[in-house]
Amino acid sequence: MPKAYVFTRYGGPETEALAELDRPGPGPGQLLVAVRAAGVNPVDWKQRTGYRRPGGDERELPAVFGNEVAGVVEEVGADVTGFTAGDEVFGSPVAGGYAEYALLPVAVSAHKPAExxxxxxxxxxxxxxxxYDGIRQLGLPSGATVLITGAGGGVGVAATQIARAFGLRVVGVASDGKKDFVESLGAVHVPSGPGLEERVRGAAPDGVDGVFDLVGGEVLEAAATLLTDRTKLITGADRETVARLGGVPVARARTAAVLDEVAKLVVDGELRPFVTRTFPLDRAGEALRTVEDGHTRGKIVIEVSA
Incomplete structure (x- = not known):
């Protein structure tokens, strides 16, 4: 039976296990994909603790970890057009991706470029x-300055590069240990910690035109003080705090068109995914701990054997 990495109940790492599950069958509008790789994200372990996306449904247990995969189409469901068995694809699975097989909805799946x-x-x-969604949402003109908190993490690394590709000046907040890495992305590095506002003002004496927060809490509150227009304050980390401050969460498009655009940026050399570590499926727990500990640089990916 196909293997998958699951959590059997809500809680901590003790709820996780490598399990054998029935191979799923694609429903209408779905693709059955033989997974070749699965990205690891903070939301994965948060879902294990009981976190649900706004409007999300309760997960059926045991639940497979993972929210992004790439692989090869094995079967297509009813009403599917534009995809066929053998196609190489990537997208967001219906219910987990740390597995040998996953179901992808066509609406959030795209063809993987050969490159x-x-x-x-x-x-x-x-x-x-x-x-991509966040930088587009800010809608800043070329030459404007955007402050990105958590600039050394998975989303932050991508946001910094995409902002640069859109002609923006980036001030990136990250730990001292990530200074060289953040600067290599084309950003001005500002160390995180108390006194953030003063350091940002020193790095951007003309002010910042937008804030893309990926940390939340006190960091988000400090960053908000640097803006006169709170409509240019967005977060991917703390919906409650940003609402109190007059900003908004990142509005996710969740479309195949966005995946196509992001893939094009990679192919064109404007965006590097910066996968810094990979793990096999039978070490998925280690991969998740690496992200849950909160000190990753770039992206962690689980690779699944063909």
Missing amino acids: LSFTDAAALPVAGATA
Whole structure:
């Protein structure tokens, strides 16, 4: 039976297990994909604790981890057009992707360009697409300055590069240990920690025109003080705080068209997924711990043998 990495109940890492599950069958508008790679994101372990996306349904347990995959189409469901068995694709699975097989809805699936590896493609549907949606949402003109908090993480790395591709000046907030990495992306690095506002003002004496927050809490509150127009304050991390401050969450498009655009940025050399570590499926727990510990640089991906 196909293997998958699951959580058996809501809680901590003790609820996780490598399990054997029946191979799923595609329903209408779905693709059955033989997974080649699955991206690892903070939302994965948060869902294990009981977190649900706004409007999301309760997960059926045991639940498979993972929210982004790349692989090869095995079967197509009814009413599917534009895809056939053997196509290389990437997208957001219906219910988990740390597995040998996953179901993808056609609406959030895209053809993988031949120039793009499965590993890099698996890093795009959550981090890359969230970054793209956020930068587009801010709508800043070329030459404007955007402050990105959490600039050294998966979404932050992508957002920094996409902002640069759109002609924006980027001030990136990250730990001292990520200074060289953030600067290599073309951003001005500002260390995180107390006194953030003063350091940002020193790095951007003309002010910042938008804030893309990926940390939340006190960091988001500090960043908000640097803006006069709170409609240019967005977050991918803290919906409650941003609402109190007059900003909004990142509005996710969740479309195949966005995946196509993000993949094109990679192929054109404007965006590097920066997959810094990979793990096999039987070490998925280690991959998840690496992200849950909160000190990752770039993206972590689980690679599944063909």
